[in-house]
Amino acid sequence: MSNNEKATITFSDGTPSIELPVLKGAVGPDVIDIRKLYGTTGKFTYDPGFLSTASCNSSITYIDGDKGELLYRGYPIEQLATNCDFLEVCHLILYGELPNPAQKTDFVNRVMQHTMVNEQMQFFMRGFRRDAHPMAVMTGLVGGLSAFYPDSMNLHDARQRDISAIRLIAKMPTLVAMAYKYSVGQPYMYPRNKLSVVNDVLVRALDRIFILHADHEQNASTSTVRLCASSGTNPFAAIAAGVACLWGPAHGGANEACLNMLGEIQQMGGVEKIGEFITKVKDKNSTVRLMGFGHRVYKNYDPRAKLMRETCHEVLTELGLGDDPLFKLAMALEKIALEDDYFVSRKLYPNVDFYSGIVQKAIGIPVPLFTAIFALARTVGWIAQLNEMIADPEYKIARPRQLFVGATQRNVVPIAKRG
Numbered sequence: 001m002s003n004n005e006k007a008t009i010t011f012s013d014g015t016p017s018i019e020l021p022v023l024k025g026a027v028g029p030d031v032i033d034i035r036k037l038y039g040t041t042g043k044f045t046y047d048p049g050f051l052s053t054a055s056c057n058s059s060i061t062y063i064d065g066d067k068g069e070l071l072y073r074g075y076p077i078e079q080l081a082t083n084c085d086f087l088e089v090c091h092l093i094l095y096g097e098l099p100n101p102a103q104k105t106d107f108v109n110r111v112m113q114h115t116m117v118n119e120q121m122q123f124f125m126r127g128f129r130r131d132a133h134p135m136a137v138m139t140g141l142v143g144g145l146s147a148f149y150p151d152s153m154n155l156h157d158a159r160q161r162d163i164s165a166i167r168l169i170a171k172m173p174t175l176v177a178m179a180y181k182y183s184v185g186q187p188y189m190y191p192r193n194k195l196s197v198v199n200d201v202l203v204r205a206l207d208r209i210f211i212l213h214a215d216h217e218q219n220a221s222t223s224t225v226r227l228c229a230s231s232g233t234n235p236f237a238a239i240a241a242g243v244a245c246l247w248g249p250a251h252g253g254a255n256e257a258c259l260n261m262l263g264e265i266q267q268m269g270g271v272e273k274i275g276e277f278i279t280k281v282k283d284k285n286s287t288v289r290l291m292g293f294g295h296r297v298y299k300n301y302d303p304r305a306k307l308m309r310e311t312c313h314e315v316l317t318e319l320g321l322g323d324d325p326l327f328k329l330a331m332a333l334e335k336i337a338l339e340d341d342y343f344v345s346r347k348l349y350p351n352v353d354f355y356s357g358i359v360q361k362a363i364g365i366p367v368p369l370f371t372a373i374f375a376l377a378r379t380v381g382w383i384a385q386l387n388e389m390i391a392d393p394e395y396k397i398a399r400p401r402q403l404f405v406g407a408t409q410r411n412v413v414p415i416a417k418r419g
């Protein structure tokens with residue numbers, strides 16, 4: 001990490017210049033360590049949206065956005081997606097190594113033992129309107145888990161954190177299924193841990209969706225989990241914060257937004273109307289974006305999108321949906337956008353959510369449930385990042401500063417005298 005290189009900041013206002021250490025990671029851009037900047041100069045740095053700021057050190061996931069490379073604990077996502085199943089990847093992300101056969105059996109057993117949720121959860125569920133969005137329900141249910149497991153709430157106890165991790169990974173699929181069953185007015189089904197596989201292609205597709213969404217370094221929801229947990233709150237509350245952040249259409253909500261966008265173009269008239277829609281997207285005065293395109297980090301093809309695209313074609317062929325108008329529309333939109341100079345010059349490529357939405361829709365997962373599926377897959381990444389933060393000797397409560405631009409001190413005028 002440490003390195004003899006230094007960065008010097010000079011000021012034009014008479015403040016003495018300062019030399020700052022430059023830290024090197026295992027790979028990727030160096031970082032300038034500005035921790036002493038305020039104490040020495042009385043100045044902060046300004047970086048809304050974290051365009052140039054590393055908020056922590058991490059050894060979980062590495063992304064090279066220019067190359068389109070994604071590694072979990074050093075392993076390329078392409079190798080993990082083709083050689084491992086989701087629970088092996090969970091073990092890798094959580095504990096740092098892929099499991100051997102005995103470790104895998106033990107891990108799978110531990111997860112399977114915890115898939116059931118407390119019976120009381122269904123009464124909690126009844127408080128929601130039937131038409132509540134599944135992510136509204138999930139935000140409540142995940143936060144609500146903290147009311148059920150007081151024995152694994154201490155964030156500073158490694159064993160309790162591990163129990164919470166297994167509970168969360170195991171119970172998220174059950175909660176997502178309950179949210180769905182509730183929305184359609186059907187009875188809940190208790191988790192059955194030994195179901196026979198109905199269709200290999202569809203099972204592989206779902207597993208791939210889970211693997212590709214398992215972690216993605218310091219994205220908005222992961223940073224939210226870290227920030228929330230930095231106060232010392234319990235793991236369930238911190239993961240609920242992650243679920244809430246993921247919901248937004250610029251993040252995990254993009255898969256649902258993408259399908260809704262395809263539905264709108266379909267209603268406008270389908271493939272013939274793509275040009276008209278793209279014109280709206282390019283119009284600086286409109287707020288319309290091409291959902292499922294663009295990424296803060298990837299300025300090349302999202303490697304997850306490449307894998308999901310492959311799965312997408314496999315699933316559409318398996319289900320005989322190659323001629324389905326919605327899927328034809330998606331493929332036509334992809335082709336046009338990939339050739340259009342607006343997208344090419346801004347390096348806007350389809351991201352994983354463009355294809356994962358199409359795959360989920362083809363499998364028959366209801367559109368409003370897409371982001372909840374993403375949340376259940378990302379849970380392992382959130383927990384691993386939270387664990388890493390708490391175990392880091394440099395860990396501190398996260399407390400950004402600000403550039404204040406409001407009114408400076410003034411006196412209160414009695415109400416009768418206010419104009």
Ligand SMILES: CC(C)(COP(=O)(O)OP(=O)(O)OC[C@H]1O[C@@H](n2cnc3c(N)ncnc32)[C@H](O)[C@@H]1OP(=O)(O)O)[C@@H](O)C(=O)NCCC(=O)NCCS
Pocket residue numbers: 249250251252254281288289290291292293294295296297346348351352353
């Ligand atoms: C993901 C996203 C939020 C990243 O945003 P960002 O890094 O802040 O990028 P910016 O908003 O600065 O975009 C850079 C330029 O590309 C344009 N752009 C980015 N994504 C776009 C999209 N999906 N459709 C149309 N234009 C887009 C911006 O308007 C901007 O153009 P300008 O330079 O002419 O002003 C953004 O690409 C987006 O909203 N994508 C759609 C939602 C989505 O699919 N999210 C899932 C991410 S996995």
